Amino acid sequence: MKKILLLGSGELGKEFVISAKRLGCHVVACDSYAGAPAMQVADESCVFSMLDEAALRAAIHQHQPDLIVPEIEAIRTEVLLEVEQEGFEVIPSARAANLTMNRDRIRDVAVGLGVRTAKFSYAESAQDLLTQAQAIGFPVVIKPVMSSSGKGQSVARSASEIQASWDYACQGMRGDRQKVIVEEFIHFEFEITLLTIRQRNGKTLFCDPIGHVQERGDYQYSWQPQAMKLDYLKAAQEMAEKVTSDLGGAGLFGVEFFVTRDEVIFSELSPRPHDTGMVTLISQNLSEFDLHARAVLGLPIPLIESTEGASAVVLATQDGTNPSYSGVADAMSEPGIDVRIFGKPSTRPYRRMAVALAKGSNALARARAAAQKIRVISA
Ligand SMILES: Nc1ncnc2c1ncn2[C@@H]1O[C@H](COP(=O)(O)OP(=O)(O)OP(=O)(O)O)[C@@H](O)[C@H]1O
Ligand SMILES: [Mg+2]
Structure with a gap:
């Protein structure tokens, strides 16, 4: 064992x-x-x-x-x-955990491998940020190099918004480095997570692409499969394979891409299951968690099967403890719907507390409708 x-x-x-x-x-x-x-x-x-x-x-x-x-x-x-x-x-390797802890390190690895990313630069002061943003061209996206779930992230549309973006990034920063990444704003048609599995024995596998929508830097709903042109999918798979094989080790990775009319752009990567991949709890024969477990234990993955599915998050609205949930039975009364309640002991505004899952036709609308029925009641 x-x-x-x-x-x-x-x-x-x-x-x-x-x-x-x-x-x-x-x-x-x-x-x-x-x-x-x-x-x-x-x-x-x-x-x-x-x-x-x-x-x-x-x-x-x-x-x-x-x-x-x-x-x-x-x-x-x-x-x-x-x-x-x-x-x-x-798992998958200390190097992978180390490089993905900070956005700049993994971004530099991707660039070194010749992977297409948004134009970007780094800044360590508000003045520096303004100079870099002007060089890239507005609008720009600003993110602390050390943060997750959209913390400290903002879009600056003009020079006058730079100071506010810098201050916001500094508040959302984790760790000891006052450093941000400033990126070209990508007007994507959609964005995807490509779950990529590196096996101990066997080739790298890919799940069907997962489409998702983010608000405040946090995912709100996701669906699988996201339809995309075959050559764009191939391009994403090639980039995912390049970056994950450089990081090494065994396990599942969530590789994020922006898809525009003209191309696929690498965004970032998690060397572990991805929140948008919770849809696989209902859409696949093996969820991203099952796949991660098999990969890290060196067990075979002969087949990944998927059907149309979607997930939609249930968020808390206020601070509190020992939450209860209303509307769960109502949400689950529809066929093809499932709910996962995470059991977090406390709430705060926008904290993700549960997820509604749907499979079958029209899964996205049904998952969102189910999530909307559920309310988090904080004591
Ligand atoms: N350059 C960009 N152009 C347009 N939108 C962007 C850009 N960078 C980020 N976004 C939007 O913000 C979201 C969050 O960005 P990103 O994934 O880099 O941050 P994160 O904090 O690591 O998020 P998470 O931890 O939830 O994955 C993206 O999924 C995308 O919707
Ligand atoms: Mg992300």
Whole structure:
């Protein structure tokens, strides 16, 4: 039986734990607060900040896992590089976790591999940001190099908005570097996540592309398959294969692309299951979590089958604890609808608390209608 140390215990971790438990693994779920979703289904749990170097190292040495599986970006990845040298296995690799923790590192890797990205530059002050934005041309997108879920991200349409974008980025920044990436705004037709699976033995596999819509930098709903031209799909697959093979290791990656009328543009990548990929809980024979578990355990993936599916998030509206949910029965009364409630112990505005899933024709409209029926009631 493999022992897994899961770093980060949110809703994606919870589904991964369920997949790994079904394959007989022993899972220790870690996060900075008790009662996190993945802890509710794991064998053991451990509470500490993944950014605390000493605590992270201590947890690894105490539990002696066969596999260290990161679920979040905000991890003191230097420790992962170090323990990998000691012989611990990090999924997919300590290098992948380290390079994707910051947007600039993975972006530089992609560029080095000749992968098409939006025009971009970096800035370390408001003045610098203005200079770079003017060189790229407005509108531009500004993101802290260390942040996720859209935190600190904004669009500046003219020079007069630069100071506000800089201040907003500084507020949303994680870690110790005051650095932002400033990007050309891409007027895409749609954006996709291409779930890409690197196997221990066997070729790289791809799921059907997942389309999604984001608000405030967080995904609101996703669907599979997103129809796209075959040569664009091939181009995305080639880029995904290039970047993931450079990162190495085994596991599932969420590779994000913008698709315009003329081309496919690489955006970013997660070396782990992706939130927009929750649709695969209903659309595929093996969900992205099952696929990640099989890949990291070195089990075969002979076939990925999918049908039309969609997911839509249920968000909290206010601060509170011990939430309850109304409208769940109503949402689930339609055939082909399922709901996942993450079991988060507290709420805050826009916190993702549950997801509605639909399969079959018109899945997207049905998933969104189901999500809208569910209300989070905070005590
Ligand atoms: N250059 C761009 N042009 C147009 N839209 C963009 C650009 N960069 C980001 N966006 C929009 O903002 C969303 C979030 O950006 P990105 O994925 O880079 O940030 P994130 O904080 O890592 O998000 P997440 O953690 O949710 O994946 C994108 O999915 C896209 O909708
Ligand atoms: Mg993203």
